[in-house]
Amino acid sequence: MDTPWNDLARPPLRSAALRRALVGPGPWSRLDVVASTGSTNADLLADEDAPDGAVLVADHQTGGRGRLGRTWSAPPRSGLAVSVLLRPQRPVAEWSLLPLVTGLAAVDALEALGVRTRLKWPNDVLVEGPDRPGKVCGILAEARTGAGGARVVLGAGINVSLRTEELPVDTATSLALAGARSCDRDTVLRRYLRALRARVDAWGAGESPLGDYRALSATIGQDVRAHLPDGSVLEALAVDVDEEGRLVVEGSGGARTSLSAADVVHLRRR
Template sequence: MPDSRYSDLERPPLSETALNRALVRPGSLWTGVTVVESTGSTNADLARAAAGGGAGEGAVLVAEAQLAGRGRLGRSWSAPPRSGLTFSILLRPALPVAAQGWLPLLYGVAAASAVRRLAEVDVRLKWPNDLLIGERKLAGILAERADDAVVIGMGMNVSLRPEELPVETATSLIIEKAACIDRDPLLRAVLREIESHYRDWTAAAGDAEASGLRSAYLAVSATVGRRVRVELPNEQALIGLATGIDRFGHLQVESEGERYTLSAGDVVHVRTAE
């Protein structure tokens, strides 16, 4: 049966029942995990559900295959079925919108921590939303607002082989000889790390410094402390030293004696200039 979800034994399907049993419990942030065979975009699906009142905080949507995946600025993203982790979460933080710029960074810190621990690979974060191993991209993160909710999705390459990579600058856990390439424990670990960081951050009223989020982000940053080329709209570029992340999660760059503070919406791309 070539179309069976069990036809590729190296890429077994995820169990919705097992994930709910492990993650959904009284007092948990996670209120339900849904696994679908395929969809256009998990972010778009959860955003629609949020707008229609059909999804509350803690909803998780996982797709075994995503047909219209998007990154920042509408960049397309795709992968073979069950070769990666493609999922979105829905949050409704009762915090000022200005503080919520930290949410995709919080998600990145959590994902990097989980993967470093289970897969035993040196994952770093490129501002604002990429997980890297060396200079190669392992995962991308996209956060979008849906009324009073925030939907955050991630696509992580797990078992993609070299010939399946969408671009030469990508990588996967199996290519990096990771200690764990089982998607089930990886997904559980990422969601548990997100819950832990999210509770600390909301308890500190969105203060990234007081919650320890800013220091955790800087500890795994692949951007801060390096010379970068920041591509801006209208084909402009800024080259300088990435010196830090401010209290809103914005990137600080020093160039020719001037300090620039950049939000993710200001930037087309950030690359190292070394």
């Protein structure tokens, strides 16, 4: 019989214990764990009645989505697919900083587990050696307005126990390969959700995340190749992230451009 307990190294999340720790007197209003779904982001966005602070976690996400419509998947219970729904009181125009806020929360959580990380604009969390450098977490923020009101979903996919042969690309890694102190998914999830609540609350109170983000950026100071949504490609030096969370790049002639969306490749390290 195929059950979640066939692989004892990858048990299912303990939903009742997570709710006790994180809901009610904890930082979130609702927490649901499902065995499998296509996309936790899509599910929360479709739930027009979901309250501010609702959390959805999947033991297995079969149709995870990244930027530019990319899809990805991982073996069941080898990672965390977690989305939170927010109804921020700050103007919608300021929500563009929320992907940066989410990245900082992921760094807070993973650093506490002994994994040195930095942020690649706009949505990747990178492990910096020595054991296994590479992408350990991807972030996707999606906003929607309509009958259910204005809301944003912050999704994160964290590679927890993936082995080398299970990684989707050579540039990926996992907490296990990076030597994390704990690869218990309940522990990782608790640390991440508590860090995210703290970062979101600070942003909601008017605190800018940009100082911390710039200090942790692996992109600022790099020569980059930016693949833009219209299909064009721009090569330039990344020099800053602006007040709207856009990447500021400088061409060879000194002209600066702010990018709100792009697939960025680092061409050389600082």
